[in-house]
Amino acid sequence: MAVVGLGWAARTIWLPRLAAHPALTVTAVVDPSPAARAAVADGAAGVRVLADPGELSPELADLAIVAVPNHAHSSVAGALLRRGIPVFLEKPVCLSHTEADELARAEREGGAVLVAGSAARCRADVLALRRLVESVGDVRHLRLAWVRANGVPGTDWFTRRSQAGGGVLLDLGWHLLDTAQFLLGPLEFDQVVAATTHDFVNRRAARAVWREDEPDAARPEAADVEDTARAFLVADSGVSVSMRTSWASHAAHDRTTVEVHGSAGTAALGCTFGFSPNRLGGSSLTFTQDGRVTPVALDEEPVGAEYDRQVDALAGLLADPAQRGKAVAAARRTIDVIERIYESAARAAGARKPEEVPA
Numbered sequence: 315m316a317v318v319g320l321g322w323a324a325r326t327i328w329l330p331r332l333a334a335h336p337a338l339t340v341t342a343v344v345d346p347s348p349a350a351r352a353a354v355a356d357g358a359a360g361v362r363v364l365a366d367p368g369e370l371s372p373e374l375a376d377l378a379i380v381a382v383p384n385h386a387h388s389s390v391a392g393a394l395l396r397r398g399i400p401v402f403l404e405k406p407v408c409l410s411h412t413e414a415d416e417l418a419r420a421e422r423e424g425g426a427v428l429v430a431g432s433a434a435r436c437r438a439d440v441l442a443l444r445r446l447v448e449s450v451g452d453v454r455h456l457r458l459a460w461v462r463a464n465g466v467p468g469t470d471w472f473t474r475r476s477q478a479g480g481g482v483l484l485d486l487g488w489h490l491l492d493t494a495q496f497l498l499g500p501l502e503f504d505q506v507v508a509a510t511t512h513d514f515v516n517r518r519a520a521r522a523v524w525r526e527d528e529p530d531a532a533r534p535e536a537a538d539v540e541d542t543a544r545a546f547l548v549a550d551s552g553v554s555v556s557m558r559t560s561w562a563s564h565a566a567h568d569r570t571t572v573e574v575h576g577s578a579g580t581a582a583l584g585c586t587f588g589f590s591p592n593r594l595g596g597s598s599l600t601f602t603q604d605g606r607v608t609p610v611a612l613d614e615e616p617v618g619a620e621y622d623r624q625v626d627a628l629a630g631l632l633a634d635p636a637q638r639g640k641a642v643a644a645a646r647r648t649i650d651v652i653e654r655i656y657e658s659a660a661r662a663a664g665a666r667k668p669e670e671v672p673a
């Protein structure tokens with residue numbers, strides 16, 4: 315395995331899990347930043363430490379895990395795919411339809427498979443919720459919310475549109491929309507209305523402490539992305555989806571809620587996605603019908619278990635020819651909704667006074 319982009323995600327999520335996995339070996343690590351290379355080079359005997367992903371080859375790695383800033387996802391992953399190197403690409407897989415098209419072409423022309431990072435699909439509680447969806451009858455509505463108390467990523471690029479593509483919607487919202495597809499299958503939306511706000515993103519106290527990012531002191535408080543997105547979507551099938559995602563809020567804890575409302579009952583999951591330590595215990599799953607709330611037993615699992623599962627699944631995904639094209643197809647549906655949420659929010663902002671509108 316090669317790991318491309320040696321920042322927080324590589325150091326905290328991927329490298330420790332790859333090192334601990336009995337069937338996987340890290341053969342190369344890549345980052346243009348000397349400091350990032352130095353931070354992982356310790357104890358990396360036999361591992362090639364490279365500055366440019368162009369130095370990777372199919373002989374050096376069977377798969378590259380790509381965890382670079384969002385704006386470089388499609389160019390870095392696309393170039394690797396074209397050279398025949400399979401890629402596991404962090405979310406958001408793409409920032410536009412144009413980038414999705416480029417990834418699809420690169421996957422086809424290079425003959426190497428693209429696998430998308432999809433943490434929520436590997437959570438035991440989300441898997442249990444999916445089994446429960448069969449009991450709700452005809453699905454009418456999906457409620458998705460991931461609201462943090464204080465969880466704005468402090469690295470400079472994450473809150474700059476030019477490098478992140480957008481704010482919390484592309485970050486946490488991508489996970490929620492991926493969860494929607496996992497629970498209900500592909501949905502085509504006829505209607506999308508949304509609003510975005512930015513009340514917290516420039517407050518130092520709203521930063522995600524667990525990331526331990528060093529903010530750029532030279533450019534403080536200059537975010538130009540939303541910290542909150544609220545949207546209401548209606549699919550051509552009549553199913554509606556409400557979604558709220560916030561990097562920061564007035565809440566005391568970080569909470570994720572996924573509710574599936576159907577003709578025969580409601581399945582509701584309360585939990586906390588991600589690594590935030592500011593969580594209220596574990597996950598709870600209930601089924602409600604005719605006024606009776608029935609708790610559904612869940613196995614407690616440690617924070618981050620969904621990432622262990624993604625690493626365990628890598629070899630199988632690489633060997634499975636049915637994976638080809640799947641990641642891009644799912645990413646296209648997700649980026650379609652995200653683009654339409656931003657369009658609707660921009661229309662709403664257009665109707666407001668200039669001083670009320672985000673930069």
Ligand SMILES: NC(=O)c1ccc[n+]([C@@H]2O[C@H](COP(=O)([O-])OP(=O)(O)OC[C@H]3O[C@@H](n4cnc5c(N)ncnc54)[C@H](O)[C@@H]3O)[C@@H](O)[C@H]2O)c1
Nearest residue numbers: 319320321322323345346347350381382383384404405469
């Ligand atoms: N799945 C998850 O839960 C999860 C969690 C955190 C981050 N992420 C995703 O992982 C990605 C990285 O996030 P992060 O928090 O590690 O960011 P980060 O800023 O900490 O690290 C990014 C690293 O990529 C390097 N880089 C930049 N351009 C590069 C290039 N062309 N080739 C190789 N390396 C390059 C940078 O020097 C930096 O070291 C983001 O897309 C983010 O959305 C996913």
